[in-house]
Amino acid sequence: MSQTWIISGPPGCGKTSWILNTFKxxxxxxxxxxxxxxxxxxxxxxxxxxxxxAFLKDQIPNLLDLSSSKLPLKVEKENILIIIEFPQFFIPKxxxxxxxxxxVIKELEIYNLQPNKYLHFGRDLELPIKxxxxxxxxxxxxxxxxxxxxxxxxxxxxxxxxxxxAYGDVYRAKALMNLPDGRYILFNWILTQxxxxxxxxxxxxxxxxxxxxxxxxxIQGKNLNFQLIKSTINNCLLSDAVLxxxxxxxxxSQLQTxxx
Amino acid sequence: xxxxxxxxxxxxxxxxxxxxxxxxxxxxTNITCLGDLVGYGPQPNEVIELIKEKKIATCQGCWDExxxxxxxxxxxxxxxxxxxxxxxxAHQWTTEKLxxxxxxxxxxxxxxxxxxxxxxxxxxxxxxxxxxxxxxxAFAALERVENAKAEILFCGHTHQPYIRELANxxxxxxxxxxxxxxxxxxxxxxxxxxxxxxxxxGEPRHGGTKATYVVYNDITNDVKIREVEYDIELTCKAIINxxxxxIFAWRLKNGFEFAERAEDASHxxxx
Numbered sequence: 001m002s003q004t005w006i007i008s009g010p011p012g013c014g015k016t017s018w019i020l021n022t023f024k025x026x027x028x029x030x031x032x033x034x035x036x037x038x039x040x041x042x043x044x045x046x047x048x049x050x051x052x053x054a055f056l057k058d059q060i061p062n063l064l065d066l067s068s069s070k071l072p073l074k075v076e077k078e079n080i081l082i083i084i085e086f087p088q089f090f091i092p093k094x095x096x097x098x099x100x101x102x103x104v105i106k107e108l109e110i111y112n113l114q115p116n117k118y119l120h121f122g123r124d125l126e127l128p129i130k131x132x133x134x135x136x137x138x139x140x141x142x143x144x145x146x147x148x149x150x151x152x153x154x155x156x157x158x159x160x161x162x163x164x165x166a167y168g169d170v171y172r173a174k175a176l177m178n179l180p181d182g183r184y185i186l187f188n189w190i191l192t193q194x195x196x197x198x199x200x201x202x203x204x205x206x207x208x209x210x211x212x213x214x215x216x217x218x219i220q221g222k223n224l225n226f227q228l229i230k231s232t233i234n235n236c237l238l239s240d241a242v243l244x245x246x247x248x249x250x251x252x253s254q255l256q257t258x259x260x
Numbered sequence: 261x262x263x264x265x266x267x268x269x270x271x272x273x274x275x276x277x278x279x280x281x282x283x284x285x286x287x288x289t290n291i292t293c294l295g296d297l298v299g300y301g302p303q304p305n306e307v308i309e310l311i312k313e314k315k316i317a318t319c320q321g322c323w324d325e326x327x328x329x330x331x332x333x334x335x336x337x338x339x340x341x342x343x344x345x346x347x348x349x350a351h352q353w354t355t356e357k358l359x360x361x362x363x364x365x366x367x368x369x370x371x372x373x374x375x376x377x378x379x380x381x382x383x384x385x386x387x388x389x390x391x392x393x394x395x396x397x398a399f400a401a402l403e404r405v406e407n408a409k410a411e412i413l414f415c416g417h418t419h420q421p422y423i424r425e426l427a428n429x430x431x432x433x434x435x436x437x438x439x440x441x442x443x444x445x446x447x448x449x450x451x452x453x454x455x456x457x458x459x460x461x462g463e464p465r466h467g468g469t470k471a472t473y474v475v476y477n478d479i480t481n482d483v484k485i486r487e488v489e490y491d492i493e494l495t496c497k498a499i500i501n502x503x504x505x506x507i508f509a510w511r512l513k514n515g516f517e518f519a520e521r522a523e524d525a526s527h528x529x530x531x
Contacts (some may be wrong), residue, residue: 153340166510228506235345242341 002080004113006100008088009121011138011172011220012190014130016052019083023060028079031064032056033111037087038103049142051176052085054214055186058201066111082113089138091123130193138171141226143233145215149178149243154236163189163196167232168224175217180238180246182207187217207247207254262286265380265458266473267294267416268321269311271301271354272462272512273498275471276310278490279461288475292373294416294458295321295382297366298358300350300508301462302498308362320369321382322389322417327355328367346505353504372408376478379410383417392455394422402426405453412454412476421459421472421485427452456483469515 009015023030034052057063066082084104092099097118108115121127155177163170175187182205188197205211219229238246264283269276283291293316298304311318338344358366371388373380384390385408392401392415405413405426435444459472466472470487477483496509510516 151341154342157340157342160516161507161510164514164516166507232342232507235342236340238341 002078002082003117004082004084004115005117005119006084006086006097006104006115007119007121007127008086008092009127010089011087012130012193013121014128015085015087015121016055018127019052019085020056020059022083023056023063023081026081028081029062029064030060031066031080031082033066033082033084033108033113035084035086035104035107038101049174049216049218050214051174051186051216051218054176055199055201058184058203066113084108084113084115088120092118092120095123138220139168139222139224140218140220141224141229142216142218143230145175145177145217145233145237147210147212148215148237149180149210150236151238151242152179155179158232158236159187159189159196161232162219162229167229168221170219170221170224172220173217176201176215177217178205178211178213178215180243181250182211184211184213207251209247210243261290261479262288262475262477263290263292264288264473264475265292265294265414265456266316266461267382267458268296268419268460268463269293269298269301269307270296270323270460270462271298271304271307272471272495273301273303273306273310274492274494275462275488275490276307278488279471279473280310280314282486282488283473283475286475291316292375292380292414293318294380294414295319295369295388296323296416296460297321298327298354299323300504301495302502302504304354304358305362307462308358308365312365317373317380318369319373319380319382320366320371320388323351323354324366324369325388326351327358328363346507350504350508353502374410377411378414378476378478379408379412380414381408382415384415385410385413388417391418392457393418394420394424394457398426401455402450402453405455406450410453411451412456414456414458414474414476416458416460418457419460419463419465420457421466421474422455422457423474423483423485424455424457425452426450426454454483459485463512464515467515469513 007015007019019032032053034050053065053067057065086104088101097115099120100115100118119127121130161167162173171191173187173189177185177187179185184201184203184205186199186201203213205213266279291314293311295318297307297311297318301307338347371381372385379385382388384392384404386404392404401424430447430449433446435446456474456476458474459466461471461473464470464472468487469492470489472485472487475484475486492513496513499509500506
């Protein structure tokens with residue numbers, strides 16, 4: 001039997017991690033949709049980042065992306081679990097599916113999806129409780145980093161400065177970054193949780209040029225100096241010449257290892 | 261008699277003034293400065309003029325050398341691309357601001373100063389760019405002091421103050437001459453040597469925000485690390501007003517300074 005669930009909650013509450021575990025425990029097909037959320041009074045709309053999908057797809061290669069298309073006809077619809085992730089900063093007024101924002105219902109008509117379960121972090125005990133911020137106002141910024149590769153030491157410096165307030169009061173930062181050795185790393189930080197979480201994803205890019213895969217940083221907070229963030233990031237990214245130098249060194253090292 | 265050793269002033273005038281005041285309050289008149297009068301901070305000319313006015317014996321730091329030579333700090337001394345770009349910006353800014361007289365002053369500073377059994381250098385006796393970190397290999401550290409023919413080596417550059425005693429040092433060497441079956445054994449026992457790092461007045465990197473320097477008593481051989489509060493806000497405002505990267509002010513204010521150095525502690529620039 002096909003199931004369609006909506007999972008909502010504020011930034012950093014653990015939606016994506018919970019969804020990943022739920023998919024891993026599901027024996028049938030899995031489909032995923034990420035909605036962007038809506039503007040509220042004094043509350044900027046959450047950014048519809050594709051970081052979460054890129055992360056989930058890395059962990060579950062067969063995951064179906066339903067954000068860009070309707071469910072393919074060839075997919076076995078029996079026992080499919082579709083989860084719609086939706087950022088929402090406030091607790092819904094009503095319990096169960098009647099608490100779903102009408103704008104969400106309307107948006108889901110495009111995908112021909114009708115949810116039969118709705119869970120919200122902070123309301124439903126079925127979901128883990130995490131200490132998240134009570135968001136009253138928030139600024140969001142997303143920077144597309146596709147084809148960009150970081151100098152690893154500069155990335156370390158930038159991330160330290162970012163989460164320690166050098167560019168404004170950051171509540172939440174999430175990013176998928178490329179490193180010159182082909183690694184693809186998920187960075188995750190929220191003010192109320194201790195330290196940053198880093199996860200190296202399964203995909204490894206070849207040591208030749210720039211990977212086409214998704215790369216992005218999303219920052220949410222207050223009094224953020226976006227211009228300074230962007231210019232600092234630009235100073236951390238490798239030029240073609242420097243990247244080729246790094247990759248040539250790594251290629252030679254791999255060659256030596258394989259000869260030995 | 262007490263003497264004060266200061267280092268790495270980095271154009272931070274409020275910090276230098278506060279430290280000199282603290283030294284004066286202790287009745288100390290013998291002061292040695294281990295260089296890096298300029299770089300990163302907003303008041304390079306003011307700091308140089310204060311050092312000149314007080315007639316403080318000073319040796320040349322890596323920044324002093326680079327600014328004079330018109331060189332960007334050597335790429336290999338930066339830990340990251342972002343640090344290098346920020347460093348180059350600060351270097352260019354400082355070069356533009358310095359008067360010709362003050363550049364000449366920096367150019368004529370000696371690499372080292374010797375006072376009896378004490379040797380005063382910026383980085384190490386080998387180079388202004390070499391870092392003698394507190395956890396440096398003991399043999400290498402002892403070699404630096406012994407080669408310099410000093411009992412106490414005063415250095416800066418790392419911005420982290422420390423006192424390191426190298427006690428009961430011994431070097432064993434086995435030599436086999438060509439054509440001979442005999443192996444000669446030689447053993448040298450070295451007396452205790454000390455490395456004293458004065459930390460930094462203008463850009464401390466010891467995890468706090470206070471300026472640091474050391475006081476050495478040449479009769480009792482006691483060395484004390486001193487920490488001095490100063491008006492950081494004043495320096496931070498001056499950094500912003502000067503058009504230097506705001507991140508310099510943020511790091512200073514939060515005690516988040518980090519050493520602009522290569523990973524290898526004994527890194528030696530071959531430029």
